[in-house]
Amino acid sequence: xxxxxxxxxxxxxxxxxxxxxxxxxxxxxxxxxxxxxxxxxxxxxxxxxxxxxxxxxxxxxxxxxxxxxxxxxxxxxxxxxxxxxxxxxxxxxxxxxxxxxxxxxxxxxxxxxxxxxxxxxxxxxxxxxxxxxxxxxxxxxxxxxxxxxxxxxxxxxxxxxxxxxxxxxxxxxxxxxxxxxxxxxxxxxxxxxxxxxxxxxxxxxxxxxxxxxxxxxxxxxxxx
Numbered sequence: 001x002x003x004x005x006x007x008x009x010x011x012x013x014x015x016x017x018x019x020x021x022x023x024x025x026x027x028x029x030x031x032x033x034x035x036x037x038x039x040x041x042x043x044x045x046x047x048x049x050x051x052x053x054x055x056x057x058x059x060x061x062x063x064x065x066x067x068x069x070x071x072x073x074x075x076x077x078x079x080x081x082x083x084x085x086x087x088x089x090x091x092x093x094x095x096x097x098x099x100x101x102x103x104x105x106x107x108x109x110x111x112x113x114x115x116x117x118x119x120x121x122x123x124x125x126x127x128x129x130x131x132x133x134x135x136x137x138x139x140x141x142x143x144x145x146x147x148x149x150x151x152x153x154x155x156x157x158x159x160x161x162x163x164x165x166x167x168x169x170x171x172x173x174x175x176x177x178x179x180x181x182x183x184x185x186x187x188x189x190x191x192x193x194x195x196x197x198x199x200x201x202x203x204x205x206x207x208x209x210x211x212x213x214x215x216x217x218x219x220x221x222x223x224x
Contacts, residue, residue, distance in 0.1 A: 024094040024123075043097045044169050049088040069224070072167045074102035090167065091130045093138035095122065098169045101134040104197060105162030105182045113158065133158070137166055148221035151175040155217050163214070165195060171223030180216030187211045193222050 017023060020043060027038045040047040046066065050057045054075055058064065074089035090100035107113065107129040114124060114132050122135045136158070140150035147166065151173045154164065161181030166173040174195050176184050186195045187208045196202050199211055214220075 020094075020097050027094075040092055041094070042092070045098050045100070045167070047090060047092070047100065049090075051088065070167065070172050070222075072100065072102050072165045072172060074165075089130055091128065091134045093122075093134045095135065095138040096142050098167075099134060099138050099141065100167040101130055101137060101164060103130045103133055103162055103164045105164075105177065106160045107132055107158050107162065108160035109158065133162075133164060134166075141168070146221070147171065147173045147223055148219055151219035151221060155219060163197065168223070171221060173219065173221040173223075174214065175219045176214045176216060178217045180214075184214035185211050186214055186220075 015026065017026065023041050023043075027041050030036060030038050039049050045068075048057065048061050048063065050060070052060075072090060089102040091102075092098070092100045110129045110132050113136055117132070117135050117139060118124065120139065122139065124131060124135070133154070136154065137150055140153060141147065145153065147168060147170075151164070151166065152175075154175050155178060158177070160177065161179065162175075162177045163182040163184040164173075164175045166175075172193070172195075174184065174186070176182065183197045184195065185197070185199050185202060186193070187202050187206055187210055188194075189206070189208060189210070192206055194202055194206060195214070202208070202211055
């Protein structure tokens with residue numbers, strides 16, 4: 001599949017590999033081609049990353065007709081790192097399959113967390129603290145933590161103001177910093193669970209009077 005976007009062509013393709021660990025080396029080889037950059041690679045999810053207004057991106061990639069069990073999204077007001085498709089959220093880690101993270105905030109002990117992960121062999125490709133979070137979460141899940149356990153530990157280990165959404169093949173998790181310095185609201189019914197930074201976003205997709213504020217230090221995981 002090829003889609004022209006601005007002055008670029010966006011390609012989507014399938015590659016058969018014997019095991020998941022071969023995916024990242026394959027991406028590295030493709031990235032060495034002139035004027036080529038792999039935005040993401042996955043096993044069981046689809047990631048859309050672009051620059052522009054949400055309504056235009058949604059139309060460009062026919063988001064309304066995408067089907068799935070769960071998803072996460074993000075609009076970024078960049079205060080650091082580049083503004084381009086590659087640095088848009090979500091971020092993913094290739095340590096384990098198909099874990100993605102979006103986040104609002106700042107990780108003030110970024111270098112401490114990154115250093116410990118790099119010593120374990122994690123490879124960083126940017127200085128964006130969201131990439132640090134996704135590596136941190138992937139490392140915990142790879143150690144056998146359940147999603148909610150990994151989020152509980154993240155609240156302890158990560159310093160600074162943050163709201164985090166984590167997507168895995170089996171569900172979604174949320175976490176908020178201990179002081180509750182970043183916004184976060186949620187609603188849960190028999191049909192849907194939704195999280196957003198503003199109540200207005202939830203009112204636009206669901207009729208409910210049960211919108212809750214996510215408490216400081218709170219974590220929740222919804223898995224199947």
